[in-house]
Amino acid sequence: MSNFLIATAANDIHAIIVAQALRSLGHECFRWMTSDFPSAQRCSVSYAGGARFHIEGLDGSFTLDADRADLVFWNRRIIREHFVSAELPAADRVIAASQSKVFVQGLLPFLDRSCTCINKIYAAERAESKPFQLMMAEKAGLAIPDTVVSNDPVVIRRFVESAGGRRLAKPFSPTVWKGADGDFVSRSAIVTPNDLPEDMFLQTCPMIFQSYVEKAYEVRVTCFGDLTVAVRLDSQVFEASKVDWRAVSPTKLGVEHIEVPPAVRTACRALLDSMGLQFGCIDMIVTPDDDWVFLEINQMGQFLWVEEINPDVPMLDLFVQLLTGTTEFGDGKSKYGLRHQDFMASASAELRREQPLRAQKVGVNVVDDR
Structure with missing residues (x-):
């Protein structure tokens, strides 16, 4: 059994589903909503008898000893907006919010060095740079516009x-x-x-x-460590999605599992390695001449929507395999029998239960962003 810390947003259904899936396998899991700090959360770092990080909040409590070897930190989303009590004078709220941001930001190196991170804090931040992505993609052997x-x-x-x-x-x-x-x-x-x-x-x-690169179709390549899983999106079927497929629901475009050409697969792996990432979602174009062209990588993109539309692609199980470091990992098949549809109802119910409490305690109205 391992322990998992998930940094995320309060309305992140992905994190709730993955947390429930991990718990169903007997693992301990804590979701850390960084935006709850400080109004609905208390955090401490102490150095008496060894470095220790402790959180108490709406979701219970969590303690990390720096020398603990069994912890995995899923760096899903670090929210850097902090809400302080409206009872404070305006000037004090400004100071409290700025110091809260500095404090939470200062916790990240502690986590980066204390546990297995997917993805590493600073690699993830660097990977958000579009110019950096394009440079590294080209160096990895991918064609770019x-x-x-x-x-x-x-x-x-x-x-x-x-x-x-x-x-x-x-x-x-x-x-x-x-x-x-x-x-x-x-x-x-x-x-x-x-x-x-x-x-x-x-x-x-x-x-x-x-x-502008002419398209036959578009591809979402999700990289789980060395494993690449790709689905085809027929973006050229609708006028609205020809330029940007996100303008049309992927349920209409179709989500078909396809194989990635070996050279492209090797380049995708090289890209993640060069950026220090364990996980990433890559958007690509396939031209009428069957050339694959890199557009961008989202180092922590949404991925469960693929399985939600096409249940034959076991995205939840594969991601849990990545988090747990399963030795059999790598064949692209389900190992644990985890299915997105089995957790969707309970995760939605958990989110609905949390929203009123979080809105009351944190002072903001949390909206489901699915």
């Missing part, structure tokens, strides 16, 4: 015009905001020179500009 990452209007206009007026513009990460007509989300889009705004706007908001 011609790319410019910039806020320089001269550089951007020259790049867009050089392609005969057809480039792809995309944000570093999706941004959601509310408008008069509803909710909006930023996505990738094809741009021409006439679509570019005034220089002031280009300089104010840096973006990624790439050559």
Whole structure:
């Protein structure tokens, strides 16, 4: 039996399902909601008789001794926004929030060195850089689109015009905001020179500009250590998903398990190794000429949706195999008989039970982000 610490957000159904799956196998598991600190959580690091880290909060308590060898830290999501009591004066709230952020941030090196991490703290933070991803992907042997990452209007206009007026513009990460007509989300889009705004706007908001790669279909490659599991997404079936498949639910696109060409599989493994990652979700394009082109890697992307749509792809079981370091791991098959659908109802019920308590104690309204 091992012990697992999961750093996550309060509304993360992935973390709840994985925690329940681990417990069903007899493991101890604690979900650490970093945003609960300090209003609904107490954390201490002590050095009397050895380094020790202790948490008490809405989800119970957890203690880590620095020399404990059986702990696995799943670095799912570190939330760096902290909510302090509204009873404090405004100036004190600013100080308390800033010191809370520094304290939680300071705990991460302790965890990084004290236990097995998936993924390692600083490797994970570095992997969030899109320019770094592209550089390392190319070095690993993956094809990438011609790319410019910039806020320089001269550089951007020259790049867009050089392609005969057809480039792809995309944000570093999706941004959601509310408008008069509803909710909006930023996505990738094809741009021409006439679509570019005034220089002031280009300089104010840096973006990624790439050559547009024609697609036969798109692929999500999920890497569990040395194992790569790929599914095909028929993004070209619908007009809305031709540029960005996320504009259409993957349930409509189809999620078909496919084999990754050996050279691409080797390059994906080399990419994770070079970035110091154990887990990662890679988005790729397959062109009409059957070339595989790297777009990006999300070092802790969503993965259970694949099994939710296609139960023949055992994503939950494979991830638990990765966390538990199973010696038989590597064949892409279920070992423990864990199925996403067996935990979905109980995980949703657990989330519903937690939401009112967390909203009351933490002072924020927690919304299910599935």
